[in-house]
Amino acid sequence: MPNRELIIEAGRTERLYWKDLWNYRELFYFLAWRDILVRYKQTVIGILWALLRPLLIMLVFTIVFGKLAKLPSEGVPYPILVFGAMLPWQFFANAFSESSNSLIGNANLISKVYFPRLVIPTSSVIVSFVDFLISGIILISLMLWYNFWPSWRLIALPALIVVAFAAAMGAGLWIAALNVKYRDFRYIVPFVVQFGLYISPVGFSSSVVPEQYRLLYSINPMVGVIDGFRWAILGTDVPFYLPGFLLSIGLVALLLMGGLWFFRKTERTFADII
Amino acid sequence: MSNTIIQVENLGKKYLIKHQQQGNYTALRDVITDKVKSFGKKIISPWKHKQSSTYSTTEEFWALKDISFKVKQGEVIGIIGRNGAGKSTLLKILSRITEPTTGSIRIKGRVASLLEVGTGFHPELTGRENIFLNGAILGMSKKEIKNNFDEIVAFAEIEKFLDTPVKRYSSGMYVRLAFAVAAHLEPEILLVDEVLAVGDAAFQKKCLGKMRNVAKEGRTVLFVSHNMAIIKNLCQSGIYIQLGKIAYHGSAKQAVDYYIKENLVKEYSNRIGYSIDKKALMKCRTKGLEINNVEILNLSNPGLPVASSDNIKIKIYYSASLMFISPAFILMLKDQNGVEIFRLSNMPISGYIINNLFKDGCVDLEIKSLPLVKGIYYIDLGFVRESVEWYFRAEDLIKLDVKGKDIYHSGLELDRSRGMIWIEHSWEHGKI
Numbered sequence A: 001m002p003n004r005e006l007i008i009e010a011g012r013t014e015r016l017y018w019k020d021l022w023n024y025r026e027l028f029y030f031l032a033w034r035d036i037l038v039r040y041k042q043t044v045i046g047i048l049w050a051l052l053r054p055l056l057i058m059l060v061f062t063i064v065f066g067k068l069a070k071l072p073s074e075g076v077p078y079p080i081l082v083f084g085a086m087l088p089w090q091f092f093a094n095a096f097s098e099s100s101n102s103l104i105g106n107a108n109l110i111s112k113v114y115f116p117r118l119v120i121p122t123s124s125v126i127v128s129f130v131d132f133l134i135s136g137i138i139l140i141s142l143m144l145w146y147n148f149w150p151s152w153r154l155i156a157l158p159a160l161i162v163v164a165f166a167a168a169m170g171a172g173l174w175i176a177a178l179n180v181k182y183r184d185f186r187y188i189v190p191f192v193v194q195f196g197l198y199i200s201p202v203g204f205s206s207s208v209v210p211e212q213y214r215l216l217y218s219i220n221p222m223v224g225v226i227d228g229f230r231w232a233i234l235g236t237d238v239p240f241y242l243p244g245f246l247l248s249i250g251l252v253a254l255l256l257m258g259g260l261w262f263f264r265k266t267e268r269t270f271a272d273i274i
Numbered sequence B: 001m002s003n004t005i006i007q008v009e010n011l012g013k014k015y016l017i018k019h020q021q022q023g024n025y026t027a028l029r030d031v032i033t034d035k036v037k038s039f040g041k042k043i044i045s046p047w048k049h050k051q052s053s054t055y056s057t058t059e060e061f062w063a064l065k066d067i068s069f070k071v072k073q074g075e076v077i078g079i080i081g082r083n084g085a086g087k088s089t090l091l092k093i094l095s096r097i098t099e100p101t102t103g104s105i106r107i108k109g110r111v112a113s114l115l116e117v118g119t120g121f122h123p124e125l126t127g128r129e130n131i132f133l134n135g136a137i138l139g140m141s142k143k144e145i146k147n148n149f150d151e152i153v154a155f156a157e158i159e160k161f162l163d164t165p166v167k168r169y170s171s172g173m174y175v176r177l178a179f180a181v182a183a184h185l186e187p188e189i190l191l192v193d194e195v196l197a198v199g200d201a202a203f204q205k206k207c208l209g210k211m212r213n214v215a216k217e218g219r220t221v222l223f224v225s226h227n228m229a230i231i232k233n234l235c236q237s238g239i240y241i242q243l244g245k246i247a248y249h250g251s252a253k254q255a256v257d258y259y260i261k262e263n264l265v266k267e268y269s270n271r272i273g274y275s276i277d278k279k280a281l282m283k284c285r286t287k288g289l290e291i292n293n294v295e296i297l298n299l300s301n302p303g304l305p306v307a308s309s310d311n312i313k314i315k316i317y318y319s320a321s322l323m324f325i326s327p328a329f330i331l332m333l334k335d336q337n338g339v340e341i342f343r344l345s346n347m348p349i350s351g352y353i354i355n356n357l358f359k360d361g362c363v364d365l366e367i368k369s370l371p372l373v374k375g376i377y378y379i380d381l382g383f384v385r386e387s388v389e390w391y392f393r394a395e396d397l398i399k400l401d402v403k404g405k406d407i408y409h410s411g412l413e414l415d416r417s418r419g420m421i422w423i424e425h426s427w428e429h430g431k432i
Helices: A015-021 A025-037 A048-068 A079-104 A107-112 A120-143 A152-181 A185-199 A211-217 A221-235 A242-273 B029-046 B088-096 B127-137 B142-156 B170-184 B201-216 B228-234 B252-271 B279-282
Strands: A006-007 B004-018 B058-072 B076-080 B102-108 B111-114 B191-194 B222-224 B237-242 B245-251 B272-277 B289-298 B312-320 B328-335 B341-343 B359-368 B374-385 B387-404
Touching: A015 A025, A025 A048, A025 A120, A025 B228, A048 A079, A048 A120, A079 A107, A079 A120, A079 A152, A079 A185, A079 A221, A079 B245, A152 A185, A152 A221, A211 A242, A221 A242, A242 B374, B004 B088, B004 B222, B058 B088, B058 B222, B058 B245, B076 B088, B076 B228, B076 B252, B088 B102, B088 B111, B088 B191, B088 B222, B111 B170, B127 B142, B127 B170, B142 B170, B142 B289, B170 B201, B201 B222, B201 B228, B201 B328, B228 B252, B237 B252, B245 B252, B272 B289, B279 B289, B289 B374, B328 B359
Parallel strands: B076 B222, B076 B237, B111 B191, B191 B222
Antiparallel strands: A006 B102, B004 B058, B004 B102, B237 B245, B272 B387, B289 B312, B312 B359, B328 B341, B328 B374, B374 B387
């Protein structure tokens, strides 16, 4: 018998937390798998919805910003410009809204079973990541359609995905934990997501922002992520705005660490107040 | 000592009960307004700080207090107690769902808890999918689930419906599947909360057999149940929890006997004509004075529900830890519409002076020929000290169901259609 002794004491943070998290690693997968399965049950076109939604938004943005507003397209087809940004933004927005509601949506689990609570918001980010990968198919199709070949910069993409993941996790953890106690955040999230779509350079290139405001603009962490994605996918000659990117990365790191700290601090009381 | 597997010391769990607040979550708005209010007060009167009046709506409640016990490896231990005694809270703390407020627990080995059947089942998913999902939530690895899959399906007897969403299952099938998954957990310590009460008799028997096997394999089981027969049958030792404290810890048989002696008599009297609102009873448990129980005895027909014109006795059991000056117990009897019909109090109405309360005491109130007609009545219990201040007042503490009675053998049972109360009377008729 493995004589691992577990000590439960008032006010003591679990020392074996990260080990526990590892023991429950399969639960990440199972919860994500459940959410994906459930989402498309009793739908006719099923997983196609994951393709259809971003495709339609991209079309609207191309028409509104590219054709009507005639914003500069950096020398690439406007749909690709939009979609390169749509990918990380949709990922962030979905992950953010899903994870913010995840704890409340799984209230019965929280009050009846023990497992590291971190699993719940994380697996909803994973669900959004699967959507992200599916949307990636659209981008590849678009690139083939326009006969557009990416440059060597594409190898930076995995690192950028990690940053996007961290941003989504960080914001998600904060809101998820706050939502347990203050349901006000339930109403804030959709607003932030809608608002963010317009203040992030999704429908347009961030080069339209005047030079002196670029750094200020980069306080929105998604600006750095989206610019990075465009830089890696489009391979345009537009100079990469490094200070802004670094600021965004730094803020993302801060957001994630703060989110983890806050979540760990409050999760012990989840079962009592949810 | 050597094979102690669970050691609990001075465990306590405190909840803050908020009165008057609706939802069970806080709105940010309230927090902000509270902060602003207290800030404003500070500005207006900066020297008067820390006024507790702002939080008068919160009240501390110890769901568990000073719980200490040890469990040896391979022991099957039954936990009994009335609803709200703290049994489930204890299991929740042991399974790490919630944190204790005081004390510590040392556990050696993997713990699995089964506090509810089918936690995490998703109605849209099929039986097969739910087996994997539920297994993972309960802490099984995918490999373990795969190895046990056929056994689980056979145990639950749902082979035909494996690929049907569980929302189309009958409730029996649902419960069987849920228990089957949980029964195939293989932890060193298993915590089980009242889950056997579901399913038909044959399935219950099967579940009990499974539980017995688990115990035989040398695993430790903590088992909460209201079924005394099962506890006696399955467990070696028992813990009886009463209002958050351990009232008895010993052999299962003795714990059950103790419990039955303490409660079933009362529970039986619960069934004969009245019931006690537990939430209201909690209100009678304040600092220094705790009402433990209120009993209504039918003196005219012992063991039968109270009926019109019966002589009854109301017994109020209490524990006091503070001194009270001129304590007064007050009972108000109301009808279903909340109209007060009569009020009884030792002071000032009856002038019966209670000099001092005992550490554990009982107040008896006898009513001769109850003047109530057939119907449902509610009794408030209040306590006043120093003749002025309400110490507590529990509304609708007792729901009293007065049966009709053909008092004068006239073939008529009095009810509200013939007046509010009945008074003892007699008729005579003669020629002058």
